[in-house]
Each structure stands twice: as C-alpha cells, then as structure tokens.
Amino acid sequence: MKSLARFMKALGVAATLMGVTALTAVAADAPKAVLSNSDCVKCHSAAPEAVAANGGAHKTSVSCQDCHAGHPPTVKKIIPECSQCHSGKPHYKLAACLRCHNNPHTPKIIKLANNITEECLSCHSQQIVKLKQLPSKHTKLACSFCHNVHGKIPLCTQCHKPHSADMGSADCKRCHQAHMPTAVTYASDTTNKMCASCHKKAAEHLIKTTTKHKDVACVTCHKDKHKTVPTCQSCHGTPHPASMLARFTKCGECHNIAHDLNRWDSSPQKAADKAAPAAGAKKGKKK
Template sequence: MKSMKRGFKHSLFTALVLLGLMAVAACTLPTSEAKTAEPAVAAAQPTELRAARAPAPEPARDPYDVEIVPLTLAQCGQCHPTYFEAIRDEGGKHRFDCRECHEVFHAYSPVRQNWDDIMPDCASCHTLPHGEKLTDCLGCHINPHAPLYIPYAQTPVADVCADCHGGPAAELAQFPSLHTEQDCTLCHYDQHGYVPSCFECHGPHYQGQPLVSCAECHPVHKPLEMTFTATTGARTCEACHTTAYTDWEKTPSKHGQVNCTVCHTDHGLIPTCASCHGAPHSANLHERFPNCLTCHLNVHDLPVRRR
C-alpha cells in the first residue's frame, strides 16, 4: 500500500514539473521573437532618421555662371613657359605683367592670319632710341621677352654698333691700328655687352703680368696711343724696349734705382739730361762736351769713357 502511494506521488510530481515547463515555454515564446526582431527595428531607425534629416540636393549649377578675372603671371606661364622664363631671367625693364603689352590674346586665327594685329608694337611704348637709322627693333632685340640678350645683326656690324657706341667707333677711326681693321664681333663675339680679356688675342708682356695693366698703357680702341702712370712697372716696358731694360736692370748707377716712368713721363718722350741733372759740371766742361753721352755712353747704364 505504501509503495503504491510513493509511486503515485512520484508520477504526480513528474507531471506537475512537465506542465510547469510547458507553461514557461508558452509564455516566453513571444518575448524571444520580439527580442529577435528588435535589432532589425533598431538598425532601421537611424537610417530613416538620417534620410529625414539630409538636405535636399542643390540644383545643377551653370558652369558659365562665373565672373571673368584676369589671368595671373603664373597662369600665363603654364602655357607659355619659354616666354615666362625669358622675362624672368633676362627681361630687364620688360619684367612686368604680360597684359601690359598683350591687351588682346587668344585671338589669333590661322584663317585671317591676324598675327600683326594682335601682337603689340614696340613703338607703343618706345620711341626710336637709336635714331632713324635703326627702326627694326627686332633686328637686334630678336626676343622682346629677353631684350637684354642681343645677338648681332647680319648688317655691317661696325655701323650698327656705332649708332650706340659712337665713342669707341670714333677712336678706332681716328687712331688707326690693327684693331681698326677688325670687325667688332671679333672681340665682342659672344653677345651684346661681352667684354673680352686682352689675353684672348694677345700674350702678356711678361710672365705673371696682371690683366688690368694692359689698359693702363693701351686704351682698347686706340692701343697705339699708349699712356701710363708713374707706378707702371719697368717690366711692362721691357716687352718692347728689351735692350734698354737689360742695360737699366744691371747698372750700378742711380738710374737703376728709379722707374722708367720717372724720366719717360709720356710714351716716346726722350728727356734731356738737364731736365733732371741741370748742369752738374763746370761751364768749361759743358762747353767742351755739350753732349752728355760723349762721356756717359749709355743713358741706361751710364758707363764713363775714360781717356
């Protein structure tokens, strides 16, 4: 009897447990489904909110609805780099805004061939600085963007050069020398303004002679009209007056202690002994020997002839 009661209680307990589990499952099923659906709803909400808050798209803008502004130098240089660099490096007084000269641009027509109409004229700014003889500016200034670079014209060069360099041209004509017979471009061969070294054609008078000393004696365009200063060294004279220099260099007399230019103050000047020495001997002796070199045989060495 007792065992039957225990079996019944056990079966009843098991049934109650199963019923409880079923009830719990029935109650929680909607909640699980809801929780499963919640992330989709939550994820959808921000997108919808963003769409609602986004500004309305702007209407298409007319690309020509802009204000025209002048080009800058850098913008000109993007298409015309050669001209830009020429002005930058050798433009001289032409280093200003492109539009100062080019008031009309991008107007060339290969059909109309209107190049001359749109290109600026030199005379719009410049008069004829070189006179009526030279009216073709581009004959020398071949590149208006680099006006300081002047290759030489193919016309007679001396005539063209003389228009601006009248002084040198006059000296060459007035004082004939081998320089007179040469074309200007023989010396000034590189470009306008090039000043050559004398040593490009001529050797020095002595080893180590400084270049600057050439022009102290020889004016470039009249080289035979020699001048010199009191400080011009005797070695410079030696180049042409070798015998006199050799005698002077070895003499024990006081003449060996003074520079050539002390006596020869001008080129070619032969001074008299009296200009420095006056009358150093008696009147009777000077009367007998009026020429000093009768006794003092060599003015640069001053040996004395003894009877």
C-alpha cells in the same frame, strides 16, 4: 487633333528661336571678358617664364595685355611693333630692334650677329672716335669681332701674345687702351719690370750700371708719355764747368749709352782722342 499638334510644335520652335535671339542679344551687350597674366600662362608658358627670369621693365612695368591687346579672333594682329611703346629716339632704326633684342621677352639679353658695327655705334659712339683718331689694326675690325657677346670685355690674350710669359690681360690694360692700342700710357707707379718686358736692352744696361740710375724708376725719367726722351738738365742741371760744356754741348757726346751713363768709351770725342796719337806715331815712323 493633328492640326493642334502641328500648331503647338510650331509654337515651341518659335519660342525656342525667340529665346536664342534674346540670349544672343544679351551676350552681345555684355562686357567683354578682361584677360589677366594668369589667364595667359594657362596656354603660354615659355614667354612668361622668360619675362620672369630676364624681362627687365617688361616684367615689372608691363602686363601681357599691354603688348598683346587681345586674342584671335577678337584681335587679328597680336604681335606689336616695338615703336608702340619705345617711341622717340631709339638706339637704332626701329625696323632693326630685333637684330639685337631678338627675344622681346628678354630684352636685355642681347645676342649679336656677326660682323656688325653700325648698330653698336648707335649706343657706343665714343669708341669709334678713338679708333679713328689713332688708327690701328683694331680700326679695321667689326665691333662684334671682339665683343661677340653684348657687355663682354674680351681678354687681350685671346688674340695678342703678351710681351713676357708672366704677363696677363690685366697687365695689357696698364699701358694699352682697347680702342687706341698704340697710344701707350702708364701710371706713375708702373714698375721697371713692366717696362722691361718690352725694353729689354735698356733694362739690361740699367741692371749692370754702377750709376744711381740703376735705382731710379723708368717712369721718373720717362714720365710724360711713352717714348719721351728726357733732358739730362731737368735732373742734373749743369754738373760740368762752362768751358767743358762749351766744347761738348750735348751730354750724349760723352754719355752716349743712355741707361749706363758711365760707359762712354765709345763716345765720339774719346774715339778721336785715341785716334790722334796713333796717327802721329805713323808720321814719326816715316821720318
């Protein structure tokens, strides 16, 4: 009886082992379970929330499994390289993607490091051309000095004091280009008040003058570019007789205060005319 009992026990163990082996074989042959985004969010909540809020194409065109091909222990390397999808010509060296796109789940929220320029130029190449074409203090600054947040246009008044108290950053842009600030340009409808904020002496003369220039816009004469000195003949032609123009070849010899042209008492010829009688009078006294 004991022998029979031992035999039956051994037979049971063998049957159990055979069943386990069979089940293992079936499990090995069965297809692997396919995960979906809904499976991932059961454990990983932060990344899906970030993708949903600011994922860009990572939200609309990519699933979790497109980047993370599996889960340990089935897959050992679950953090992908950017170059797996973003091949071809990247904005910058692939090894440095995360310097700007430091959260791959929100790729368009770009946080910039301090004192960077080279990375910026990989996309914004024309700006450095302008900065070097007409060097200024801006040329020596890192891009991130002004643009410390990607896509943010800083206010000029954060660094620069406006020319007059009633001017703001919007007024700065009327004349100054951010990457060529010393190349002053202006529109044809620029007001005299705008010009007067820098050219105060000229404005004072124009306000006091009795000539028609008082009612003329600054940009009417100075219309080509900043600091242009116009020729009087372009508007006035030749208003004086040829004999006078032969003696005084330049308008400024008499009308030497450009913005108050009827005040010419201090002109060289006027001074010479005043000095001549005085000299003659002295000679008469000596006689």
